């Protein structure tokens with residue numbers, strides 16, 4: 367493992383904090399042959415729109431694209447669960463030669479008449495970009511036939527990076543926004559954007575806002591409903607949690623509807639409190655909201671203080687590596703780990719931009735390796751080199767951590783326990799403590815330099 371060499375062109379995507387005197391190479395298409403951890407354009411749009419639970423999601427492409435993203439997030443729904451089904455037009459050689467429009471039209475007809483969804487999203491995959499089906503025309507035809515929005519998601523897999531998939535998803539949501547009634551939306555109201563209700567996290571956050579006196583018009587897209595998204599332009603403020611995926615939509619809504627936005631994070635005590643305060647500050651015309659926010663933060667922090675001290679005593683002095691989708695989450699994770707006495711020795715993301723990496727550099731300790739669009743060989747090499755105890759990533763990073771014999775925390779789509787909010791902060795400490803200190807690692811050889 368130690369002998370693996372870096373691809374020459376990848377060198378500028380990896381920097382040590384001290385040598386960060388030039389811009390990191392980021393926001394670029396993945397280098398061919400590097401076997402990146404990053405997903406394709408289609409996957410980017412699919413993960414953002416996936417949690418909309420009362421819509422049909424039809425993947426126009428070969429069956430593999432649908433299988434790859436089937437039930438891709440642990441997003442919970444309080445009602446319908448149409449999002450958990452994976453529909454595909456199953457394109458084969460026949461459609462590559464003769465076109466897939468007939469099959470797409472028939473599939474939409476079948477799905478809409480069977481499930482009676484509130485809307486349908488049709489995702490274009492690589493093969494559609496090659497054969498050139500007119501997906502927009504089919505969607506328009508089916509939309510007027512059934513009287514529901516049928517939205518073409520321009521997500522041809524090879525046409526960019528995962529980030530372009532986020533943009534395609536934002537454009538699709540923007541087509542819905544503005545088409546519903548804004549009647550009865552109170553003044554102190556928000557849309558929660560970039561919150562996907564993994565393990566019920568959106569419900570936790572919404573409950574905080576209910577307690578402090580703020581109305582939530584829509585959540586995009588966790589536990590999402592088409593009707594709520596259609597009236598989202600009636601809110602006074604957009605709060606953006608996963609900025610990588612939703613910033614474009616926030617900007618579009620500000621431009622068209624004059625709705626301002628603020629970036630927030632619900633990971634780690636410091637950032638949860640700051641997020642609630644910044645939303646309360648926005649509604650300064652009602653001082654009760656600020657008072658309620660203060661009270662809520664005080665009560666929640668006091669409640670977990672004793673237990674957090676216990677975890678701190680167990681985790682102090684450990685070293686962690688972070689590799690996440692959007693860099694904004696990495697900022698909160700660094701602060702959160704630091705509050706537990708854990709130092710971050712490697713930090714990276716799939717989709718961070720130059721500004722994100724600048725902030726990351728400022729937050730990191732001296733000697734930290736900062737890495738963009740990494741691959742398993744690079745991550746494994748640096749994790750071993752830095753003698754890391756814990757890896758925080760997603761499903762694609764989990765087997766790597768297991769093989770390396772270090773603790774792991776899933777902080778991505780598939781997580782089964784809520785890690786957002788005050789409760790999430792405690793869950794996070796518990797989770798990393800039990801994984802990192804598990805006796806099972808005594809039986810692995812890899813950290814001592816053995817084969818992996």
Ligand code: SF4
Nearest residue numbers: 406408431491492523
């Ligand atoms: S869209 Fe293309 S890159 Fe993405 S899963 Fe399908 S075939 Fe693979």
